[in-house]
Amino acid sequence: MFDGFYTNKKVLITGHTGFKGTWMCALLKKLGADIYGYSLEAPTDPSLFELTRMSEKINSEIGDIRDFEHINSYVQEVDPDIIFHLAAQPIVRTGYSEPRMTYETNVMGTVNILEAVRNSKNVQSFVNITTDKVYDNTDDKYIYSENDRLDGYDPYSNSKSCSELVTHSYRRSFFDKSDSCAISTVRAGNVIGGGDFADFRIIPDCVNAGMNNEEIIIRNPNSIRPFQHVLEPLFAYLLIGKEQVTDREKIGCYNIGPEVDDCVTVGTIATSFCKHWGNGLKWKSISDNGPHESNFLRLDCSLIKKVFGYSPRWNIDKAVEKVVEWSKVWVSGGDVFDCMNKQIDEFIKG
Numbered sequence: 001m002f003d004g005f006y007t008n009k010k011v012l013i014t015g016h017t018g019f020k021g022t023w024m025c026a027l028l029k030k031l032g033a034d035i036y037g038y039s040l041e042a043p044t045d046p047s048l049f050e051l052t053r054m055s056e057k058i059n060s061e062i063g064d065i066r067d068f069e070h071i072n073s074y075v076q077e078v079d080p081d082i083i084f085h086l087a088a089q090p091i092v093r094t095g096y097s098e099p100r101m102t103y104e105t106n107v108m109g110t111v112n113i114l115e116a117v118r119n120s121k122n123v124q125s126f127v128n129i130t131t132d133k134v135y136d137n138t139d140d141k142y143i144y145s146e147n148d149r150l151d152g153y154d155p156y157s158n159s160k161s162c163s164e165l166v167t168h169s170y171r172r173s174f175f176d177k178s179d180s181c182a183i184s185t186v187r188a189g190n191v192i193g194g195g196d197f198a199d200f201r202i203i204p205d206c207v208n209a210g211m212n213n214e215e216i217i218i219r220n221p222n223s224i225r226p227f228q229h230v231l232e233p234l235f236a237y238l239l240i241g242k243e244q245v246t247d248r249e250k251i252g253c254y255n256i257g258p259e260v261d262d263c264v265t266v267g268t269i270a271t272s273f274c275k276h277w278g279n280g281l282k283w284k285s286i287s288d289n290g291p292h293e294s295n296f297l298r299l300d301c302s303l304i305k306k307v308f309g310y311s312p313r314w315n316i317d318k319a320v321e322k323v324v325e326w327s328k329v330w331v332s333g334g335d336v337f338d339c340m341n342k343q344i345d346e347f348i349k350g
Helices: 019-030 068-078 092-097 099-119 155-174 202-211 231-246 266-277 302-308 316-331 336-349
Strands: 010-014 034-039 059-062 082-085 125-129 182-188 216-218 253-256 283-285
Touching: 010 019, 010 068, 019 034, 019 231, 019 336, 034 068, 068 099, 082 099, 082 231, 092 099, 092 155, 099 125, 099 155, 125 155, 125 231, 155 182, 182 231, 202 216, 202 266, 202 316, 216 266, 231 253, 231 302, 231 336, 253 302, 266 283, 266 316, 316 336
Parallel strands: 010 034, 010 082, 034 059, 082 125, 125 182, 182 253, 216 283
Antiparallel strands: none
16 A cells, blocks of 8 residues: 555654554554654553553653653664654643643653654654644634644643644754655544543543443533544555655645544444444433533545545444444454454455
């Protein structure tokens, strides 16, 4: 699918012990890359990283993206060809409870990794993964495109807006020559997939309820989000990471999400999960009066379609089906890494 581009390439993933990072490792391993990771210890227990024994399959360095000396020395030691920057504090509610840590991680962490790239002579491609929440969301059912104002409301979203601005400044200031590292940012919609064990997320809540034969509790069932299977944005990241090396016209900022008609409510996700899980699983809505979160968020993804010919492969019901498939393998004590590889193969075949 990538014409062998990633075969034997040195690829560094920050945040590789997280949910998306582990899926990225699995995907790049299948593509034959030489994978290096830099991250804190796995953020959840259980964790997908540990369930897949990924530390035995890649080169894993445990470190804090806020520690400039460590990340800088590691980048110079590895001397990677490509870097995907996923390391972040990724939870909206944690941003409210720990705003200082959130900004330190998401803003200064971006500065640190970009400084490390600036000190390197070999990095060809750098992709900073941010979020769909970077936009100034007014909850007026507007569909956001890449040219819209960046000003996330809450500390997490705002810190990711800042990460975008930092990256844009570094790109213009230090990486504007034809032989400079190619740098892009990517704003991905909400991802779902097997192995997400984070707090305050719809899929982990659904899985826990299914395992315990309890009703799923939904806080905001009418909120609309651009949900997509985790493989959708990962393939897009890899596409951008590859293409911008040979065509600098493709350097930029890109939204990645489902088709507009496939952006659904949280309640719709829960209903689909109940259908695929079976066993009479149901959900109910109970508000916990939590902090502000946007009720409506959709992305205009026409730019990435135009520039790269990218388009989503799995609709939301298929994505939920794959989540349930993985979760039932895990619950039964099966080989979750094998399940991931089968799903990757299925995704590649379309």
